[in-house]
Amino acid sequence: TRGEVAGILQAISLDFIDLDAGKSTFWATGMAGEVAQCDFKMREDDETVPMDASRMVSHFHEGPVRSLERSPFFPDVALSVGNWTFKLFAEGSRMPIFSAPTSDVYLSVGAFSPTRPGVVYIAKSSGEIDVWDFTSKSDKPVQTVRVCSGDIGCIRFWPRPEEKKEQLLAVGDAAGVLHVMELPRSLRRATNGEKAQMEGFLRRETDRVKDVDG
Numbered sequence: 001t002r003g004e005v006a007g008i009l010q011a012i013s014l015d016f017i018d019l020d021a022g023k024s025t026f027w028a029t030g031m032a033g034e035v036a037q038c039d040f041k042m043r044e045d046d047e048t049v050p051m052d053a054s055r056m057v058s059h060f061h062e063g064p065v066r067s068l069e070r071s072p073f074f075p076d077v078a079l080s081v082g083n084w085t086f087k088l089f090a091e092g093s094r095m096p097i098f099s100a101p102t103s104d105v106y107l108s109v110g111a112f113s114p115t116r117p118g119v120v121y122i123a124k125s126s127g128e129i130d131v132w133d134f135t136s137k138s139d140k141p142v143q144t145v146r147v148c149s150g151d152i153g154c155i156r157f158w159p160r161p162e163e164k165k166e167q168l169l170a171v172g173d174a175a176g177v178l179h180v181m182e183l184p185r186s187l188r189r190a191t192n193g194e195k196a197q198m199e200g201f202l203r204r205e206t207d208r209v210k211d212v213d214g
Contacts (some may be wrong), residue, residue, distance in 0.1 A: 006025055009028065009034060009036055009057070010028045010030050010031040010032070010119050011028045011029065011030055011036075012029050012030060012031060012064055012065060012066055013028065013029045013065065013066060013067060014026060014027070014028050014068070014070040014071055015027040015068050015069070015078065016077075017070050017075065022111065024039050024041045025037065025038065025039050025040070025055070025091075026038050026040065026041040027068055027070070027078055028068075029064075029065035029066070029067075029068045029080060029082070030064075030065065031063075031064045032059070032063075032064075033059050033060065033061035033062055033063055033064070033065060033082060034057050034058065034059050034061075034065065035057075035058045035059075035060070035061070035065060035078070035080050035087075035089055035096075036055075036056065036057045036058070037055050037056040037057075037066070037089075037091060037092075038055060039055050049117055056092075057094075058089065058094050058095065058096065059138070060087060060095070060096050060099070061080065061083060061085070061087070062082070062083050062084075063082055063083040063084035064082060064083070065080050065081065065082035066082060066108065066109065067079070067080065067082075067086075067108070067109040067110050067176075068080050068081075069110060069111055070112075071110075071117075071196055072112055072114055073111050073117040073198070074117070074198070074202060075132075076090055076091035076092075077089070077090055077091075077097075077202060078090075078091075079110050079112060079120055080096075080110075081107050081108070081109055081110040081122065082107070083106060083107065084102045084103045084105075084106060085099060085100050085101070085102050085103065085107065086100045086107055086110050086120075086122055086143065087099045087100065088203075088205070089201075090202070090206055093206065095209050095212075097205040097206045097208075098134075098138065098201065098205050098208050100122075100132075100185060101119045101139065101140070103124065105124050105125050105126045106124065106125035106151075107122055107123070107124055107125070108124060108125055108151060108153060109122075109123045109152065109153065109154060109155055110122045110123070110155075111155050111156070113157075113187070113188075114157050114167075115167065115188050115189070115190060116133075116187065116188070116189070116190045116194060117190060117194050117195040117197075117198040118133055118135035118136075118194050118195075118197075118198040118201070119131065119132065119133050119134075119187065119199060120132045120134075120178070121155060121169070123147075123152035123155050123171070124152065125151040125152070127146060127147055127148040127149050127150055127151070127152060127173065128144050128145060128146050128147065128152075129144070129145050129147055129152065129155070130143075130144050130170070130187075131143040131144070131145070131187065134198055134201050135191065135194055135197040135198055135201065136140075138201070139168065144186075147171050147173070147179050147181065147182075148171075148173045148175075148177065148179060150173050150174045150175055151173060151174040152171055152172070152173055152174075153172050153173060153174055154170075154171070154172040155169060155170065155171050155172075156169070156170045157166050157169055157170075158170075166182050166183075166188075167182070167183045167187070167188035168180055168181065168182055168183075169181045169183060180210075191200035
């Protein structure tokens with residue numbers, strides 16, 4: 001069910017990375033703009049019946065949230081993409097700690113860089129990918145790359161970037177074509193102190209949301 005709101009969450013995207021660490025928590029997104037932080041923990045009064053309520057449901061997207069990914073550097077941070085915007089959520093926070101400006105085209109999917117803590121990639125229905133570097137600016141992407149002429153439906157990095165000198169990004173479009181991009185050195189190699197810079201950005205954004213919510 002949808003936490004404090006009774007009803008069924010029609011989940012689109014699920015993230016179970018916490019299960020690998022022995023935790024019972026997971027994240028989910030829904031058709032009506034929900035981003036849910038959930039728990040498989042059993043009820044105290046009956047260990048055979050799984051808990052049927054999410055811990056926390058946020059509703060800050062308009063329409064389906066089709067993309068959800070956790071940061072490889074900050075596991076308590078999740079990236080959600082839905083309709084014309086993307087957001088960053090922190091575990092335990094109902095409000096997003098960052099909301100991107102509204103795009104003029106539909107956003108389809110997002111991904112964190114596996115090697116640069118401050119960089120995310122946002123694919124668009126226009127066939128372009130925006131590169132955001134939060135250690136540089138947070139009001140607009142630092143770079144936009146055209147990949148194809150149609151909608152982009154999926155982007156995935158090579159699963160083990162440390163095994164290759166180059167960094168490859170697979171991009172699938174609506175026509176069923178797979179594009180493989182080799183990213184330049186500037187996008188694959190972290191700058192000095194980048195993780196600390198991104199950590200500071202996330203902390204400031206979290207404090208800002210607490211001040212607004214409080």
